[in-house]
Each structure stands twice: as structure tokens, then as C-alpha cells.
Amino acid sequence: MSKKGLAGFGILLLVIVAAITAPWISPFDPNAQDIINSLAAPMAEGSEGGIHLLGTDRLGQDVMSRIIYGTRVSLTVAFGAVGVSALIGIPLGLAAGFMSRTVESLVLVATDIVLSIPFILLALVLMSVLGASLTNLIIAFAVVRWAQFARVTYSLSLELREKEYVLSCRAAGISLPRTLAVHVLPNMVGPLMVIATLELAYAILMESGLSFLGLGAPPETPSWGGMLQEGRNELDTAWWLTAAPGLAIMATAIGYNFVGDWIRDRLDPRLQGVLR
Amino acid sequence: MNAPVFQMSNVSIDIGGPRSIMQRIASGINLELHRGRTLALVGESGCGKSVTALSAMNLLSAPLRVSEGSIVLRTEDGPQDIAGLDPSGRQMRAIRGRRIAMIFQDPMTALDPVYTVGDQISEGLRRHLGLSRREAWARAVDLLRLVGIPAPEERAGHYPFQLSGGMRQRVMIAIAIACAPSVLIADEPTTALDVTVQAQILDLLRDLGERLGMATLLITHDLGVVAENADDVIVMYRGHVVEKAGVGALFDNPAHPYTRGLMASLPPADGRRVELTPIPGQVPPITEEIQGCPFAGRCPHVMPRCGERMPALQNLSPEHSVACWLYPAVAEAVA
Amino acid sequence: MTERLRISDLKVHYPIRKGLFRRVVGAVRAVDGVSLAIPTGATFGLVGESGCGKSSLARAILQLQKPSGGRILFRAQGQDAAATDLTALSPRKLRALRREMQIVFQDPYAALNPRLRxxxxxxEPLRAMESLGGAERRERILQSLEAVGLTEAALERFPHQFSGGQRQRIAIARALLSHPNFIVLDEPVSALDVSVRAQILNLLIHLQRRLGLTYLFVSHDLSVVRYLCDQVAIMYLGRIVESGPTDRIFANPLHPYTKLLLAAVPAPRPRRGRKPVRLQGDPPSPMNMPEGCPFHTRCPDATDECRTQVPQLRELEPAHTVSCHHAERLAVQDGPAGAQAMALARATA
Structure with a gap:
């Protein structure tokens, strides 16, 4: 495995382990307020013992613990949003590629429209109508990003539907759903995985962005974007409030991208001989 | 005969870097190209003919490399071993396109879609011969006329997608001969073309080779193309030259069991419906280590010594040599 | 002799769409009014250069491509009475008939799904075509594999573990599964090396004899067509320009295109000094068909008549048809051999 791939998987593993074991590895309760230690610098000692490794925020909440709990929001939103987008987009892309011209035109026009609207704008409108919650974040993402999956699936379909083994299925009278499930979809897994990892990175950034604008996770849920937004006011006095979640977002996004690159290289048959 | 313009002596090509397993994919290749003559390199997929072509241009890229032997190009400045040159160095770049030019199988991917064909022909003229833009363009139009493209003034301003497959291959040829190279390497130049267009292109290549005094290396898998267009032939199998002969001698009197097998695999030219005699089995995969003759596993005349050692090429007659233990000349040369 | 397949006036036109509303502005006439008949148990060769419509025709016959017009009469097994018109069948009835007709494609690398054993x-196709139990299906699969010279050991392997020739054997085995009586061979040996090609050709001949198969052999390779086929049709720009018994076509080609095509095939015999007449130029685009005879733009013998009148297929020798206004005149011009051969053939008929 390449160094990049290893780094990517390392980062993601860290995030996942942190999300699962948050209650045990967090040094503090993420919502416990320690007003005396408000805006304590990193490595400061807490008033009831323990060290605030990454300092505290204005309410005296431990930044380290909030970052660790933040992985939960980050992962839920990322995998939820990308999962739902894929579930909508992939079938629509397949339909566009293998069904009638009318279906093809409808899906293509729809993806063009959706992809031409600035994403953050649409998400803003949706979130303000639906209200800030993790579920709505996932919905907002899927409403826009399904089009990405649909478009990629469609372009892969164009290539695969001309493949002779797919034509052979028709010559043998195998039904369309079965042809798609057994012969087409498995041959799309690779490229779609790459898209999915890139979308994961995108979802993390989006979650942070919306939380930063106050439209993401509810304030009592520790999320990286929310922390960034709260820390913004103390930028000149308490740099750690923005630096810590900022780095976490960046690292995770890079992690997903690295994994995506690795999958892509791995699945490129032209590289197989060289890597072997 | 004069000294060859281009000579590969004992060239071996390996795959694999310093840390991975080495695999020899072509060994002991000897070939000479003479002015105005065409040498055909014939063989089936995986025989090593394409890597041989690339090595002649010093275009092999890692993990492929020439590990032994010399590749000598003779110009008016004297002989030069291009195997020793840096593949991406200035000297090598001055040779490619200027002294040795290459035509590839697929004219669609070998032409750059965003430049006009006139620009693409001009590029080499300006770089190698230092012509001005205007001079180069005029030469490009002349070259297009030379390769038989109608209305060359107009065609020079066209983009590759506006041309048919045969036209594109003509453009490729124009690019290749633009700087009057002494060696032309044509790697399956007509495989992607229809048979009527193939005939036109092969006629053109042959005619240009004779008129411009180029030495041509024609790489092909088609024995018909060989018969009609080559002066001399080299038959390759799994990285070895197994037979080398003048075209008449090869077809009248094929010596190596592989060459004979190839000919027996062709449907009879007179339309008789006799059963074909295919060569049994298939070419052993490149990853398989082979001791002795690589054809031994499919050969109807296999003998114990075939599995021990690959025989060297020995002359049967001055213009016909073969690498097979069946022939006394080969066996005696070892003894 | 019964006919396995009869096609009349078959057309495959692809619409050309342009603009925002994808209006149909014209059509690529890939197949433009083709009629032919294939006798049961024969091998019928369909020859032409790329873009002549031979693959579109092959696919339209199997209904992999919807024809724009014409009829395809197919005589299924055990149905000695009337043949069925494939273009008029419901999808259900068509599916039932599919087991009787199969296809083998050119590229053995694209023909097998790389992810499946x-x-x-x-x-998979056996499940779709026949209602058989698991053990029976396995039996069928083993029979098919054996017929193409492969063993049970192949079953657990993936396509990339086989060579090109072996893959083509697997593709043929797949075509044989449902015990078809008609197989379309779409350039089945064009991607193979010479030595392997001969193995596959022998296999195809052997299978035909053993199973009584009828073949439609689509190819651009005249030497293979001559070797394999009983009858040949030459296509140019979506139309058949000449068809007849293989021997007659090769001994006495009547259409100028056929003559030039035959002259262009490099023979594996050195012939120095003689330079055959070459066909000049490239075929016109099927999007923009010339008036009159489709071949007149490249024909060395074209006249004004050729530029305006579309020639019809005419029978000049028994079973040997050609669509050229000047076939007789050119046959005489070719020398006594051609004219004599034709007279002889007429007299013996």
C-alpha cells in the first residue's frame, strides 16, 4: 500500500475509533462548563484536576473532549449524507443509461439544474426552512449531491452498455434489473467508491460550513464547524479555539481524499502490473 | 551491400527495477536496416516486437530497459550508440524525429486533437531544421501532397477529427518523413485500418522508402503484409529471433517450426477447404520462466536438448538463418 | 433446402439529433434495405469494411438493435411450417426464441464480464433461458465446455486467467448453452493471433458439423471468409452490392468494389513487381449518402448513370447477384476469362 493510502486509512481509523470510544477517551465531559477556567490556554490545569490539553472555550468546556465528540457528528453526517446521495443518484444514473430516451433526458436535465445551483445557497435555504438538525443536514446534502452520483453512474453506463458482455445478457434474454445488478453494477463499484470518498470529504467541509453559519448541528451537540464559529470571536486571544477544529476538519478531509486516490490507483488496471 | 544505417547487436530488454524481480522479455536481438530497404519484424502478440521497436527509438520507460547490447545509428557524423544515451536527454531528442522517426498503430491517438495537422507537421521542421513558421507551413503542405492527400493547402488547416482514418495515417507518415529521417519505424501502421486503405498506405510507405532512401522497420503480425512489402524478414517468438531471411526464402522455404506453423495456420490462398493445422496451445505467459527454446512446448519436433538450451541463429544460406536444433548447422556450431 | 433465416428490406437508421430540443435532423442509414436468405446448416459470410453496416445488420437480426423497417423471418426448431417474423414478436415470445439464436463477439476481452467466475x-444466461435445476444446469455447462475443448477446471477461474483464444472458447461455450440452431459470429477471430485463429476456425467448423448449426459470419477478413463460408454478401455503405456462392464471388467478382477489395488483400506469397490497381479515397459518410450508386465516388468505371440511378441487385449468374449498372460490360472488359466463366455458369445452370 502506498504511503498516502496508509496515511489516509490511519486518519480515518483514528476518527472512527475516537467516535466509538469518545466517552472513555475524552478527558472531560464535552458539555461540562468550568467557568473559572474560561479560555484557558492549552496544557492548562483544570479547576477539578486534569489537564486541558487543547485549552478551553469561553464557557470553560474542554476543547479536546469536544473535538473527540465532534468526530461523531462528522462521521454521521458524512456517511449518512453520502449514503443517501448514492442511494438516490446511482439508480437514477442507471435508469438514464439503460432505459428510454425520455428517462435519459429527464435525469440529465435534472442533474444539470441541480449541479448548476450554488450548493451552499441551496443548503442554506433548505436548512432555514427545515430547521437545524443532523437529519436535515443529511437531507440538504443529498438533495444536491445525488446529482454527482447520477452523472458519474450515467457516464459509466454509457461505456458499459456497449460492452459485449452486457449485450450478451440481452442476447440471452436476461432481464434488465438482473443485468444491472449482476453484470453492470459490480463493474462500477471502483469508480463509484472513488466518488464516494471525495463526496465524504465534501460532506465534512459542508457540515463545518453550515455549522459555522449556525445552520448545522444544534449548539448543544459538539461539532467542529460549530466550534469554529464560536471560536471566531476569540481569534486574537484564543487561537486554539479555531486552530483545533480547523486542523481536525482539514485532516479528515485529506484522509478521505487520500483513501480515494488509493482506491483509484488500486483499481486502475493499467497500474496493476506496475504496482504488483 | 553498404554498412547498415541502423544496427541492433545482441540487444536484450528486461522488465523490472532494482527492487523487483527481473524478467527478460527480449534477448539477443540482432537486426540491420539498410537504405531503401524494408525489414519486417513479424510475430504474434507478446513476442516482443513492440518493445524492440521502442528500444530502437530509445523510448523504453521504466520498468523496461535495454540491459545488454548496442543500438548503432550511422549518420554522416559517424556511428553513434543510442542505447547509451539518456532517453530524455538533448542528444536523443535531436535524433528522434530527425534521424529516426516512428509511425504508430492508431493514428487517432497519435495525433494531438487540439492542433491542426499543418501545425503538427511544422513542429518538427521548426525544431529540428530551424525553419521559420512560414517556411515550415509551406513544407508541410508539400509533404501532405507527397503522401497523397488531395487539396493539401486546405487540409493543412484541418484538425485530426476532420480526417478519416486513412488520411490521419497519411498525416502521421508526413510528420514522420518531414525531416527526411534515415530510419523509419512503422509499428503495425495499418492494423487499425480497412483493407483497401491498408493497401494504399503500404504502397505509399514502400514508395517513399525507395524514393527517399529510408531504411524501414515494419512491425506487423500479418504475413500477407510481410510478403507484399518486406525485403527481409525477422520472425520473433517470445522475445527471441527464431528465423531471419529474405522474403522470398522465408515464404518458399520456412525453416523454423514456428514459422512453418504460422503458415499452416493461414487459410489456403487458393480457397481450398483443407483443414487448417493450428499450432497447439498458446504462447507461454511472459511471467513464466523458460529454459531452453520458448517454442519447445508447442513444437511438433521437440527434442530433449530443446528444453536445455536456446540455440543461437545460424546460417542455412547467406541470406537465411534459423535458431533451431533441427538443423545440423545449428547443432554443429555448438559442437 | 430450407431456409433458417430470410431478411427482407431490412433497415437500421440512427436518428441524428441536434439543438436544444434534440430535434431529428437526419439519419445515419447504417443498414439501408438489405435482403438475404441463409439456408439451414450453411455458413453465410457478410463482408465489408468498417462502417459498412455489417455489425448493425448482425445485431438487428438478433433484435439487439431495433430495425427501422423490414422483416426478419426466422425458422425455429421443430417448426417446419411457417417462419416467425422477429420484428413483430412480443418481448415475451422473443425471449422464448432467444435460446435458438446466439451471438459470439469479436473481442474476447470485452465479451466476458471480468468480475465473474x-x-x-x-x-447466468442458462437461468434466464431454461427452467432447469442446479444439477441439470451444471450438466449443460459441462457439456458446453467440453464441446469447445475446455475442462471443468475452467469453472472456478476468472476471465483474465485465460488467454485470448481460451476466452473466445468460453464465449462460444456460452453461445452453445441453450442448444441454439443459429449463431451470429461477429468477427469472432479478428482479435486473435494467427496460430490461435486457426484453432478457433477449426472448432467452429467442427461444431457446425456436429450440431447442424447455421452461421452468419460477419468479417472484414476475406481470406477467412473464403475459407469458412458457403455464401457471401459484400456490403458497402449499408447495402449489399454483391452476393452469391463463395466460389463464384472469388473466381468471378462482378462488382467493381468486390474486385478492388479482393485486390487489396495482401496474400501471404511474395509478389514483387506487380502492383495491383488500388481503390482510391475513403468511403463517404453514411450520414451523407451520395446520390445514385453508393460506390460511384470511388469507382474507377463510374458513368453519369451511376451518379443518378441507384442500381438494383440483379442475378447475372445462378444465385450470384450484383448491383452494378455495368457489370456485364466490365466482365467482358476484364478479359475473356470473366465472360467465359459467366457464360459457362449460365449454361450449366
Whole structure:
């Protein structure tokens, strides 16, 4: 495995382990307020013992613990949003590629429209109508990003539907759903995985962005974007409030991208001989 | 005969870097190209003919490399071993396109879609011969006329997608001969073309080779193309030259069991419906280590010594040599 | 002799769409009014250069491509009375008939799904076509594999573990699974090396004799067509320009295109000094068909009549048809051999 791939998987593993074991590895309760230690610098000692490794925020909440709990929001939103987008987009892309011209035109026009609207704008409108919650974040993402999956699936379909083994299925009278499930979809897994990892990175950034604008996770849920937004006011006095979640977002996004690159290289048959 | 313009002596090509397993994919290749003559390199997929072509241009890229032997190009400045040159160095770049030019199988991917064909022909003229833009363009139009493209003034301003497959291959040829190279390497130049267009292109290549005094290396898998267009032939199998002969001698009197097998695999030219005699089995995969003759596993005349050692090429007659233990000349040369 | 397949006036036109509303502005006439008949048990060769419509025709016959017009009469097994018009069948009835007609494609690398084991590749179509139990299906698969010279060991392997020739054997085994009586061979040996090609050709001949198959052999390779086929049709720009018994076509080609095509095939015999007449130029685009005879733009013998009148297929020798206004005149011009041969053939008929 390449160094990049290893780094990517390392980062993601860290995030996942942190999300699962948050209650045990967090040094503090993420919502416990320690007003005396408000805006304590990193490595400061807490008033009831323990060290605030990454300092505290204005309410005296431990930044380290909030970052660790933040992985939960980050992962839920990322995998939820990308999962739902894929579930909508992939079938629509397949339909566009293998069904009638009318279906093809409808899906293509729809993806063009959706992809031409600035994403953050649409998400803003949706979130303000639906209200800030993790579920709505996932919905907002899927409403826009399904089009990405649909478009990629469609372009892969164009290539695969001309493949002779797919034509052979028709010559043998195998039904369309079965042809798609057994012969087409498995041959799309690779490229779609790459898209999915890139979308994961995108979802993390989006979650942070919306939380930063106050439209993401509810304030009592520790999320990286929310922390960034709260820390913004103390930028000149308490740099750690923005630096810590900022780095976490960046690292995770890079992690997903690295994994995506690795999958892509791995699945490129032209590289197989060289890597072997 | 004069000294060859281009000579590969004992060239071996390996795959694999310093840390991975080495695999020899072509060994002991000897070939000479003479002015105005065409040498055909014939063989089936995986025989090593394409890597041989690339090595002649010093275009092999890692993990492929020439590990032994010399590749000598003779110009008016004297002989030069291009195997020793840096593949991406200035000297090598001055040779490619200027002294040795290459035509590839697929004219669609070998032409750059965003430049006009006139620009693409001009590029080499300006770089190698230092012509001005205007001079180069005029030469490009002349070259297009030379390769038989109608209305060359107009065609020079066209983009590759506006041309048919045969036209594109003509453009490729124009690019290749633009700087009057002494060696032309044509790697399956007509495989992607229809048979009527193939005939036109092969006629053109042959005619240009004779008129411009180029030495041509024609790489092909088609024995018909060989018969009609080559002066001399080299038959390759799994990285070895197994037979080398003048075209008449090869077809009248094929010596190596592989060459004979190839000919027996062709449907009879007179339309008789006799059963074909295919060569049994298939070419052993490149990853398989082979001791002795690589054809031994499919050969109807296999003998114990075939599995021990690959025989060297020995002359049967001055213009016909073969690498097979069946022939006394080969066996005696070892003894 | 019964006919396995009869096609009349078959057309495959692809619409050309332009603009925002994808209006139809014209059509690529890939197949433009083709009629032919294939006798049961024969091998019918369909020859032409790329873009002549031979693959579109082959695919339209199997209904993999919807024809724009014409009829395809197919005589199924055990149905000695009337043949069925494939273009008028409901999807259900068509599916039932599919087991009787199969196809083998050119590229053995694209013809097999790279992600499936051979056993699944063979089992999938069998499930769709026949209602058989698992053990029976396995029996069928093994029979098919054996027929193409492969063993049970192939079942657990993936396509990439086979060479090109072996893959083509697997593709043929797949075509044989449902015990078809008609197989379209779409350039089945064009991607193979010479030595392997001969193995596959022998296999195809052997299978035909053993199973009484009827073949439609689509190819651009005249030497293989001559070797394999009983009858040949030459296509140019979506139309058949000449057809007849293989021997007659090769001994006495009547259409100028056929003559030039035959002259262009490099023979594996050195022939120095003689330079055959070459066909000049490239075929016109099927999007923009010339008026009159489709070949007149490249024909060395074209006259004004050729530029305006579309020639019809005419029978000049028994079973040997050609669509050229000047076939007789050119046959005489070719020398006594051609004219004599034709007279002889007429007299013996």
C-alpha cells in the first residue's frame, strides 16, 4: 500500500475509533462548563484536576473532549449524507443509461439544474426552512449531491452498455434489473467508491460550513464547524479555539481524499502490473 | 551491400527495477536496416516486437530497459550508440524525429486533437531544421501532397477529427518523413485500418522508402503484409529471433517450426477447404520462466536438448538463418 | 433446402439529433434495405469494411438493435411450417426464441464480464433461458465446455486467467448453452493471433458439423471468409452490392468494389513487381449518402448513370447477384476469362 493510502486509512481509523470510544477517551465531559477556567490556554490545569490539553472555550468546556465528540457528528453526517446521495443518484444514473430516451433526458436535465445551483445557497435555504438538525443536514446534502452520483453512474453506463458482455445478457434474454445488478453494477463499484470518498470529504467541509453559519448541528451537540464559529470571536486571544477544529476538519478531509486516490490507483488496471 | 544505417547487436530488454524481480522479455536481438530497404519484424502478440521497436527509438520507460547490447545509428557524423544515451536527454531528442522517426498503430491517438495537422507537421521542421513558421507551413503542405492527400493547402488547416482514418495515417507518415529521417519505424501502421486503405498506405510507405532512401522497420503480425512489402524478414517468438531471411526464402522455404506453423495456420490462398493445422496451445505467459527454446512446448519436433538450451541463429544460406536444433548447422556450431 | 433465416428490406437508421430540443435532423442509414436468405446448416459470410453496416445488420437480426423497417423471418426448431417474423414478436415470445439464436463477439476481452467466475458467466444466461435445476444446469455447462475443448477446471477461474483464444472458447461455450440452431459470429477471430485463429476456425467448423448449426459470419477478413463460408454478401455503405456462392464471388467478382477489395488483400506469397490497381479515397459518410450508386465516388468505371440511378441487385449468374449498372460490360472488359466463366455458369445452370 502506498504511503498516502496508509496515511489516509490511519486518519480515518483514528476518527472512527475516537467516535466509538469518545466517552472513555475524552478527558472531560464535552458539555461540562468550568467557568473559572474560561479560555484557558492549552496544557492548562483544570479547576477539578486534569489537564486541558487543547485549552478551553469561553464557557470553560474542554476543547479536546469536544473535538473527540465532534468526530461523531462528522462521521454521521458524512456517511449518512453520502449514503443517501448514492442511494438516490446511482439508480437514477442507471435508469438514464439503460432505459428510454425520455428517462435519459429527464435525469440529465435534472442533474444539470441541480449541479448548476450554488450548493451552499441551496443548503442554506433548505436548512432555514427545515430547521437545524443532523437529519436535515443529511437531507440538504443529498438533495444536491445525488446529482454527482447520477452523472458519474450515467457516464459509466454509457461505456458499459456497449460492452459485449452486457449485450450478451440481452442476447440471452436476461432481464434488465438482473443485468444491472449482476453484470453492470459490480463493474462500477471502483469508480463509484472513488466518488464516494471525495463526496465524504465534501460532506465534512459542508457540515463545518453550515455549522459555522449556525445552520448545522444544534449548539448543544459538539461539532467542529460549530466550534469554529464560536471560536471566531476569540481569534486574537484564543487561537486554539479555531486552530483545533480547523486542523481536525482539514485532516479528515485529506484522509478521505487520500483513501480515494488509493482506491483509484488500486483499481486502475493499467497500474496493476506496475504496482504488483 | 553498404554498412547498415541502423544496427541492433545482441540487444536484450528486461522488465523490472532494482527492487523487483527481473524478467527478460527480449534477448539477443540482432537486426540491420539498410537504405531503401524494408525489414519486417513479424510475430504474434507478446513476442516482443513492440518493445524492440521502442528500444530502437530509445523510448523504453521504466520498468523496461535495454540491459545488454548496442543500438548503432550511422549518420554522416559517424556511428553513434543510442542505447547509451539518456532517453530524455538533448542528444536523443535531436535524433528522434530527425534521424529516426516512428509511425504508430492508431493514428487517432497519435495525433494531438487540439492542433491542426499543418501545425503538427511544422513542429518538427521548426525544431529540428530551424525553419521559420512560414517556411515550415509551406513544407508541410508539400509533404501532405507527397503522401497523397488531395487539396493539401486546405487540409493543412484541418484538425485530426476532420480526417478519416486513412488520411490521419497519411498525416502521421508526413510528420514522420518531414525531416527526411534515415530510419523509419512503422509499428503495425495499418492494423487499425480497412483493407483497401491498408493497401494504399503500404504502397505509399514502400514508395517513399525507395524514393527517399529510408531504411524501414515494419512491425506487423500479418504475413500477407510481410510478403507484399518486406525485403527481409525477422520472425520473433517470445522475445527471441527464431528465423531471419529474405522474403522470398522465408515464404518458399520456412525453416523454423514456428514459422512453418504460422503458415499452416493461414487459410489456403487458393480457397481450398483443407483443414487448417493450428499450432497447439498458446504462447507461454511472459511471467513464466523458460529454459531452453520458448517454442519447445508447442513444437511438433521437440527434442530433449530443446528444453536445455536456446540455440543461437545460424546460417542455412547467406541470406537465411534459423535458431533451431533441427538443423545440423545449428547443432554443429555448438559442437 | 430450407431456409433458417430470410431478411427482407431490412433497415437500421440512427436518428441524428441536434439543438436544444434534440430535434431529428437526419439519419445515419447504417443498414439501408438489405435482403438475404441463409439456408439451414450453411455458413453465410457478410463482408465489408468498417462502417459498412455489417455489425448493425448482425445485431438487428438478433433484435439487439431495433430495425427501422423490414422483416426478419426466422425458422425455429421443430417448426417446419411457417417462419416467425422477429420484428413483430412480443418481448415475451422473443425471449422464448432467444435460446435458438446466439451471438459470439469479436473481442474476447470485452465479451466476458471480468468480475465473474466462468461458472457464473455460463450459469447466468442458462437461468434466464431454461427452467432447469442446479444439477441439470451444471450438466449443460459441462457439456458446453467440453464441446469447445475446455475442462471443468475452467469453472472456478476468472476471465483474465485465460488467454485470448481460451476466452473466445468460453464465449462460444456460452453461445452453445441453450442448444441454439443459429449463431451470429461477429468477427469472432479478428482479435486473435494467427496460430490461435486457426484453432478457433477449426472448432467452429467442427461444431457446425456436429450440431447442424447455421452461421452468419460477419468479417472484414476475406481470406477467412473464403475459407469458412458457403455464401457471401459484400456490403458497402449499408447495402449489399454483391452476393452469391463463395466460389463464384472469388473466381468471378462482378462488382467493381468486390474486385478492388479482393485486390487489396495482401496474400501471404511474395509478389514483387506487380502492383495491383488500388481503390482510391475513403468511403463517404453514411450520414451523407451520395446520390445514385453508393460506390460511384470511388469507382474507377463510374458513368453519369451511376451518379443518378441507384442500381438494383440483379442475378447475372445462378444465385450470384450484383448491383452494378455495368457489370456485364466490365466482365467482358476484364478479359475473356470473366465472360467465359459467366457464360459457362449460365449454361450449366
Amino acid at each position: 466462468v461458472k457464473t458467466i455460463l450459469d
